[in-house]
Amino acid sequence: MKNVKNSLLAVTLSGIAAVAASQDNSKEEMPPPGAMALSTIVTKLEQQGYVPVVEVSLDGGRWEIEAYKEGKRWDLEVDPNSGEIVSAREDES
Helix, strand or coil: CHHHHHHHHHHHHHHHHHHHHHHHHCCCCCCCCCCCCHHHHHHHHHHCCCCCEEEEEEECCEEEEEEEECCEEEEEEECCCCCCEEEEEECCC
């Protein structure tokens, strides 16, 4: 019975360690202080003809957005504080 208890303790401790490790790796990047609401940024892009917006992620403090305009797919980098497009390139894939 002692071996069973030790085995259960080892499994429990390794499970706790795995959960803790996964939580450390899953920290999401936060927009910088003063950032506009993402919904406001998407609305600004839609008003500029980027419809639909199909993917949004935050990388290096900037929004990376994939959207269509005039039938072409675009990769946009958007400043989260001003909502201005910092770079735009047509996605040729």
